[in-house]
Amino acid sequence: MSGTRYKAPPSVRTPLEKDPEIEEALIKAGFDPNLCMQCGTCTASCLSGRWTAMRTREIMRKAAFGDESVLSDPDIWLCTTCYACYDRCPRDLKVTDAIIVLRNIASERGFIADKHRKTVDILHKTGHAVPINDKIKAIRKELGLPEIPPTAFAYPEEVRKMAQMLFILPPKHEDEEDTQ
Numbered sequence: 001m002s003g004t005r006y007k008a009p010p011s012v013r014t015p016l017e018k019d020p021e022i023e024e025a026l027i028k029a030g031f032d033p034n035l036c037m038q039c040g041t042c043t044a045s046c047l048s049g050r051w052t053a054m055r056t057r058e059i060m061r062k063a064a065f066g067d068e069s070v071l072s073d074p075d076i077w078l079c080t081t082c083y084a085c086y087d088r089c090p091r092d093l094k095v096t097d098a099i100i101v102l103r104n105i106a107s108e109r110g111f112i113a114d115k116h117r118k119t120v121d122i123l124h125k126t127g128h129a130v131p132i133n134d135k136i137k138a139i140r141k142e143l144g145l146p147e148i149p150p151t152a153f154a155y156p157e158e159v160r161k162m163a164q165m166l167f168i169l170p171p172k173h174e175d176e177e178d179t180q
């Protein structure tokens with residue numbers, strides 16, 4: 001055969017960075033990448049997507065192709081785990097669980113937003129995700145309550161023991177952007 005050879009545009013020719021760990025973890029979670037038909041029912045069901053740029057179908061597409069850029073996609077953190085997509089997927093794919101798996105792998109590789117790191121740090125230090133501050137202490141005092149409530153805040157030694165049992169976050173990935 002002679003003549004000019006067809007050259008696909010770069011977007012078609014560029015191979016995706018496939019990651020076998022992602023595929024294996026997704027299948028284990030109940031999301032077989034070969035079964036997603038990109039119907040978009042998950043996107044249409046997504047409450048988070050109504051208020052943000054998150055598009056569940058796009059996340060699942062990247063995941064289905066084993067595209068590791070999905071791990072640094074901030075949209076995976078916008079899912080509220082409401083399970084609407086999970087209930088409605090016509091292929092019965094466990095979409096929400098798949099997103100949780102993606103978050104776990106992202107965290108292990110250091111793709112964690114600074115705000116999430118801070119929350120874990122506060123949890124380690126106080127036993128609560130929301131710290132108590134001087135303003136709250138003053139309001140409690142005004143109400144006749146002890147400044148420190150009888151929760152984990154009052155038992156720093158126990159919190160220290162608990163913190164030793166909690167996981168330690170991996171260092172930030174070099175490609176992860178500051179999200180302060």
Ligand code: SF4
Nearest residue numbers: 036038039040042089
């Ligand atoms: S609803 Fe299910 S099959 Fe349809 S795009 Fe979403 S994950 Fe894929």
Ligand code: SF4
Nearest residue numbers: 046079080082083085
């Ligand atoms: S579980 Fe997450 S992705 Fe699915 S519909 Fe709810 S918010 Fe959207």
